[in-house]
Amino acid sequence: MKKTKKRGDIVDALSLPDLCRFCQADEAWVIELVDYGVLEPKGRTVAHWHFVGNNIARAKKARRLTRDLGINVAGIALVLDVMEERDAALRRLAQYEKPGG
């Protein structure tokens, strides 16, 4: 068993090519996600785009949903919105339920 110690960096801001590599996806697919408002990159032109914050996790989630369930981009936009609403609702619900109950 090999042992190594590694300092992790937080993945913080990714350019379009970096995001494509990170998600194992092509640029056209990422651009479509931007067109549907699933991702909101900073930077005015495509060459200057960078994806920050929860955009990175959203892109990866979108990739998994496409790969595993065959959902297209319009469907992903809807699923992610609905899931965010659900998560917010679950957080609020947790306020009314005793921990562990």
Place this chain on the structure above:
Amino acid sequence: MMDFKDYYDVLGVSKDASADDIKKAYRKLARKHHPDINSGATAEAKFKDVNEAYEVLKDPERRAAYDQLGQEPHHGQGGFRPPPGWDSGFSFSDSGPQSDAGFSDFFETLFRRGGHPAGGMGSAPGADSHGRIEITIEDAYQGATRQLSLRSPVVGPDGTVTLQDRTVSVVIPKGIAQGQHIRLAGQGAPGFGPGPTGDLFLEVTFAAHPIYRPDGKDLHLDLPIAPWEAALGGHVVMPTPGGKVDLRIPKNARTGQKMRLKGRGLPGAPAGDVYATLRIVNPEVETAEARAFFEQMAADLAFDPRAEMGG
């Protein structure tokens, strides 16, 4: 030795199911157990099982080879060992799924085939690996070091694949939030030839916490207060990940009222906040003295909590 996997059972189909039935069963189960749609530790394991089963049963060559392995051995015989030459006459078209994590030993041993023998011609960067790591909110607040066991298929010089276990100590950066990724450079799959090794990306999830509910860098919690604390206001001591702090409760505080403690959430620029939602809790009346207090309140206070209901 390893456990035999009944892939038909995993997908809930019979041994003579058509390719179409298998696909339908898979799609339904994939939706049901997808880890992005269902949180919970069991969903992820179940989803992996379903994918592994489908990876074998959707491919006619693999399915035929799997069917030849026969039935699960009788109990007491220990694990499962494939007979020699069990796969002769079958060819597998690819080197298995491009999934984030390896499948079971059973799958890896029987179906995983190396694509390129190591040290072959050419050069290509190694693939990135992706995984998840569960940490506590305290780990995220203070930073931490966690041991991570990794198992990765390694292609030998002759093209055969073995699974190699290794342990990596991961330094969790302070202030990381749920859903963010940690990159470990050079910890992915090895490159081909002189190609560089890929990176390992770990998606951070927080273990359920008895007190805090995370939302980005903010932390939410319920803060129980006594009726007199709510009525009179004053200072109470409450927990935050950085230690106990004093919170001023306003006079006539209500249940559901939210108090913000700026900058007391997960660290960063800017740091997150802590939101305490007040919840008035009544003491249980067990003594005659306590009963007398409440009876006096009932007699002296003109209070109708249902006044707005028009009752």
